[in-house]
Amino acid sequence: MTDKTNITLTINGHDHAIAVEPRRTLVDAIREDCGQTGTHIGCEHGICGACTVIVDGEPVRSCLMFAVQAAHKQIRTVEGLASGDTLHPMQQAFMDHHGLQCGFCTPGFLMLAVGVLERNPDISDDDLLDVLSSNLCRCTGYQGIIKAVRAAAIEMRK
Amino acid sequence: MTAHTKGTGLKWVGRAMRRVEDPALVQGQGKFTADLPAAHWVRFVRSPNAAGRIIGINKPDGALVITAADLTGVKKITPMLHKFAYRAVAQPILAENVVRYVGEAVAAVVAASEEEAEDIADLVELDIEQTAPVIDSRDALADGAPQIHAIAPGNVILEGKHKTPGFDEVWASAAKIITLDARSNRQNATPMEARAGHAVFDAVSGRVTLTCTTQMPHLMRTAIADVLGMRESDLRVIAPDVGGGFGQKMSLCAEYVVLVWLARKLKSSVAWTEDRRENLIASFHSRDQYIKLEAAFDKDAKLLALHADVISNVGAYSCFPTTSGVEPLMAMAEMPGPYDVQQYQCRARGVLTNTCTMAAYRGVSRPIITFTLERLMDKAANAFGIDAIDIRRRNLIDTFPYTSAMGLVYDEATYQQTLEMAVKAIDVPAFRARQTAARAQGRYLGLGIATFSERTGYGSPAFAARGMEITPGWETVILTVDPSGFVEARIGSSPHGQGLRTTLAQIIADEIGVTPDIIKIIHGDTDTSPYGWGTFASRSLVISGGATLIAAQKVRAKLIKIASHLLEASPDDIVLADGAATVAGTDRSITIGKMAREAYTQTHKFKGEIEPGMTESGTYDPPGTFSNACHVAIVEVDIETGQTKIEKFLVAEDAGKIINPMIADGQVIGGIAQGIGNALLEEIIYDEHGVPTTATLADYMPPTAREMPPIELHHIETMSTQSITKAKGLGEGGCIGAPAAIVNAINDALSPFGAALDEIPATPQRVRAALRTALSSPLWEGEKSNP
Numbered sequence: 001m002t003d004k005t006n007i008t009l010t011i012n013g014h015d016h017a018i019a020v021e022p023r024r025t026l027v028d029a030i031r032e033d034c035g036q037t038g039t040h041i042g043c044e045h046g047i048c049g050a051c052t053v054i055v056d057g058e059p060v061r062s063c064l065m066f067a068v069q070a071a072h073k074q075i076r077t078v079e080g081l082a083s084g085d086t087l088h089p090m091q092q093a094f095m096d097h098h099g100l101q102c103g104f105c106t107p108g109f110l111m112l113a114v115g116v117l118e119r120n121p122d123i124s125d126d127d128l129l130d131v132l133s134s135n136l137c138r139c140t141g142y143q144g145i146i147k148a149v150r151a152a153a154i155e156m157r158k
Numbered sequence: 159m160t161a162h163t164k165g166t167g168l169k170w171v172g173r174a175m176r177r178v179e180d181p182a183l184v185q186g187q188g189k190f191t192a193d194l195p196a197a198h199w200v201r202f203v204r205s206p207n208a209a210g211r212i213i214g215i216n217k218p219d220g221a222l223v224i225t226a227a228d229l230t231g232v233k234k235i236t237p238m239l240h241k242f243a244y245r246a247v248a249q250p251i252l253a254e255n256v257v258r259y260v261g262e263a264v265a266a267v268v269a270a271s272e273e274e275a276e277d278i279a280d281l282v283e284l285d286i287e288q289t290a291p292v293i294d295s296r297d298a299l300a301d302g303a304p305q306i307h308a309i310a311p312g313n314v315i316l317e318g319k320h321k322t323p324g325f326d327e328v329w330a331s332a333a334k335i336i337t338l339d340a341r342s343n344r345q346n347a348t349p350m351e352a353r354a355g356h357a358v359f360d361a362v363s364g365r366v367t368l369t370c371t372t373q374m375p376h377l378m379r380t381a382i383a384d385v386l387g388m389r390e391s392d393l394r395v396i397a398p399d400v401g402g403g404f405g406q407k408m409s410l411c412a413e414y415v416v417l418v419w420l421a422r423k424l425k426s427s428v429a430w431t432e433d434r435r436e437n438l439i440a441s442f443h444s445r446d447q448y449i450k451l452e453a454a455f456d457k458d459a460k461l462l463a464l465h466a467d468v469i470s471n472v473g474a475y476s477c478f479p480t481t482s483g484v485e486p487l488m489a490m491a492e493m494p495g496p497y498d499v500q501q502y503q504c505r506a507r508g509v510l511t512n513t514c515t516m517a518a519y520r521g522v523s524r525p526i527i528t529f530t531l532e533r534l535m536d537k538a539a540n541a542f543g544i545d546a547i548d549i550r551r552r553n554l555i556d557t558f559p560y561t562s563a564m565g566l567v568y569d570e571a572t573y574q575q576t577l578e579m580a581v582k583a584i585d586v587p588a589f590r591a592r593q594t595a596a597r598a599q600g601r602y603l604g605l606g607i608a609t610f611s612e613r614t615g616y617g618s619p620a621f622a623a624r625g626m627e628i629t630p631g632w633e634t635v636i637l638t639v640d641p642s643g644f645v646e647a648r649i650g651s652s653p654h655g656q657g658l659r660t661t662l663a664q665i666i667a668d669e670i671g672v673t674p675d676i677i678k679i680i681h682g683d684t685d686t687s688p689y690g691w692g693t694f695a696s697r698s699l700v701i702s703g704g705a706t707l708i709a710a711q712k713v714r715a716k717l718i719k720i721a722s723h724l725l726e727a728s729p730d731d732i733v734l735a736d737g738a739a740t741v742a743g744t745d746r747s748i749t750i751g752k753m754a755r756e757a758y759t760q761t762h763k764f765k766g767e768i769e770p771g772m773t774e775s776g777t778y779d780p781p782g783t784f785s786n787a788c789h790v791a792i793v794e795v796d797i798e799t800g801q802t803k804i805e806k807f808l809v810a811e812d813a814g815k816i817i818n819p820m821i822a823d824g825q826v827i828g829g830i831a832q833g834i835g836n837a838l839l840e841e842i843i844y845d846e847h848g849v850p851t852t853a854t855l856a857d858y859m860p861p862t863a864r865e866m867p868p869i870e871l872h873h874i875e876t877m878s879t880q881s882i883t884k885a886k887g888l889g890e891g892g893c894i895g896a897p898a899a900i901v902n903a904i905n906d907a908l909s910p911f912g913a914a915l916d917e918i919p920a921t922p923q924r925v926r927a928a929l930r931t932a933l934s935s936p937l938w939e940g941e942k943s944n945p
């Protein structure tokens with residue numbers, strides 16, 4: 001299992017030329033080979049969503065995708081959300097509505113919510129709740145997260 | 159910073175200030191242990207058997223695999239309690255001769271990458287001769303049960319006993335005795351970040367730096383240095399950003415000892431990141447208890463006496479530092495809860511089994527004892543034919559200070575007030591009307607109440623009373639205004655999501671008249687923060703906050719003294735606000751930055767009357783106090799499927815002064831979510847061979863956003879006299895009351911069937927089982943055709 005393949009991962013617009021084993025998950029490649037540690041790992045079973053990133057416009061659990069599958073695709077992670085010093089409305093809303101405590105689940109929630117709202121800006125509150133229940137947070141009890149995402153949805157529609 | 163208080167006279171304390179922690183965390187700039195690179199990675203080979211003798215460990219050729227035999231001179235983890243017939247059970251760092259639970263670390267594989275270490279670990283063959291395990295605590299107490307440790311005959315690691323004088327006479331005088339057999343199944347605290355450690359050796363200093371997911375960096379240093387027999391000064395422990403702990407990250411992990419040992423041996427960096435399966439089966443568990451509770455009432459439903467028998471399954475070893483007394487002794491000490499009852503008898507046993515070691519988890523026993531006592535109160539109300547609210551009104555303590563049957567002094571509380579506030583806000587008569595109408599349509603709604611007290615912010619005497627060898631309690635804060643006028647507080651607490659950097663800055667800002675944005679709170683590093691006990695037991699804001707206030711008061715006094723020198727005015731005329739000292743009624747003023755600069759660089763001006771520099775320390779070791787709350791849940795139970803939906807959750811809470819309402823509400827709501835998991839969803843299950851079957855988050859299910867009901871919070875702020883900041887702490891309350899309120903509500907919903915459920919989590923299977931039991935009982939005759 002040690003034969004490595006050369007691939008290029010494009011993360012937040014930057015190319016990373018890396019050599020990975022075929023079995024390497026996208027999240028491990030992002031964190032370890034590309035040094036972008038903002039994306040977290042909570043289970044590696046595809047359940048918690050801490051590892052959520054956006055691949056070609058779609059939120060993806062990066063622990064369930066192999067790095068080689070993401071070659072030549074556009075990958076967005078939490079590090080690319082803000083533009084310069086200006087936070088993304090979703091980041092700002094999480095701060096304003098106390099959508100985080102320890103912050104470990106936060107990158108995954110941010111990418112999930114941004115990915116879904118970009119694809120479906122007019123998603124209903126109830127559908128949004130279904131989407132948010134695909135990720136786990138152990139600290140907040142979700143109320144702040146739900147409020148933040150609803151507030152950011154309004155902001156993003158502007 | 160959301161707003162400025164400059165010139166407004168407004169205080170920072172009491173405001174929902176945005177958290178200073180957040181900007182880094184929302185940008186993916188948090189620094190978590192698993193983010194660190196390392197030269198070597200460790201994978202632990204864990205026992206697949208619950209009990210057995212290790213016959214051999216076959217290592218693949220050329221692989222670096224460490225076993226107990228390699229760890230010569232390394233001591234065992236042996237937490238100590240000097241009371242309650244405690245047996246000093248010792249835990250080897252890696253299993254020695256025998257294995258005692260599935261998941262126990264037997265060997266450590268070291269390789270250049272995580273993947274390689276995992277591959278090699280798969281090749282390590284453990285030759286284990288299985289012996290019969292014992293999984294359930296009641297089985298472990300039975301005659302002839304397998305013995306987990308020779309030092310603890312009968313598998314009892316400790317036994318607490320209490321009986322008030324005169325108990326038997328009062329018991330004999332009772333009009334009614336109500337009995338409840340409660341069962342709380344096993345949980346895992348499940349922080350979203352599992353455990354991780356990273357140890358690196360520094361060749362120049364000969365020191366090792368251990369970065370790990372701990373709530374108590376200083377105590378980890380002390381404990382690891384003890385176990386390894388090394389100088390404490392040769393070890394630095396860092397708790398970087400930590401992704402939640404909830405008690406699970408309080409205890410000493412054998413894995414960290416291995417990492418430090420390896421870093422010293424290899425003179426290099428060594429890391430380990432736990433996977434979720436390891437976390438679920440081999441970190442720490444909690445809440446596995448049986449409680450038999452009996453209560454004696456007089457003819458007016460006034461509680462006369464309580465009699466409790468607590469059996470706490472503590473797993474295979476004792477956790478450091480609290481010992482496995484943490485759950486049974488907490489249950490014994492606080493069982494009477496918020497009720498006026500002066501007669502109390504209790505036996506609380508910690509029982510060893512072939513399961514993962516038990517340790518503290520948010521709420522520690524109180525979710526269980528509250529569930530038990532509140533179920534019993536509802537049962538008693540039924541037996542007396544009175545309302546659940548009424549029986550509480552008759553029995554809640556309303557005169558303070560109150561000394562409990564265990565000798566705890568409740569300085570003050572608002573049990574009655576929060577109860578009245580909650581039942582008024584929920585509108586019980588309206589609910590009852592809706593409940594009746596729903597029943598007519600075959601829908602079953604229920605309302606449940608839980609009142610409780612939450613002991614918070616207790617200092618060292620409270621731990622000494624438990625006979626603990628290690629008595630945490632006090633905290634120290636070192637506060638400095640640097641020569642540039644910026645403020646830095648170094649604290650011994652170790653927050654990991656509680657927002658303490660924000661709330662402590664609010665406290666300092668008000669005391670010395672600056673804005674929080676120039677204040678930095680430094681924590682979680684034994685090299686840069688003073689010795690302290692970390693963050694647990696709803697203590698940090700009370701104790702570290704108190705120490706912060708004391709340090710800030712000293713800095714304030716010093717600033718006033720300097721200002722009076724430099725402005726040539728009486729100290730009484732100096733006003734400290736908006737970053738400057740001003741002589742009242744004049745425009746003579748000097749900035750704090752300038753004063754700080756002079757305190758370092760112009761000390762001759764103070765003629766030896768003021769000590770140079772601007773650093774003060776504060777230490778606080780309070781007696782402890784009690785927060786309290788009333789929780790109300792409204793549920794709907796689908797009697798076909800046994801599924802419970804929480805329609806609404808309401809809290810009336812008194813945690814003293816609220817420093818930051820946004821953060822306080824966040825703590826309560828987060829606690830409620832964990833309480834919902836405890837009440838309905840989360841259960842660690844072992845099969846009969848002692849193999850955990852809940853090893854992923856698809857089997858062990860913390861609540862998601864979907865399971866959360868609308869939550870309504872009400873606050874009373876009773877200013878505590880036992881806490882100098884007047885804040886009482888509320889980290890645990892949310893999870894303490896929720897299981898009781900929810901399960902009482904389920905029982906209320908099931909009441910038309912005469913069904914009773916006294917076990918958590920109240921899964922659909924258990925609800926259905928309770929219904930089936932009721933249906934097959936003779937009481938049900940006559941209504942059988944209904945559901």
Ligand code: FES
Nearest residue numbers: 042043044049063
């Ligand atoms: S780490 Fe990918 S879903 Fe949990």
Ligand code: FES
Nearest residue numbers: 101105137138139
């Ligand atoms: S903020 Fe801690 S897990 Fe979500």
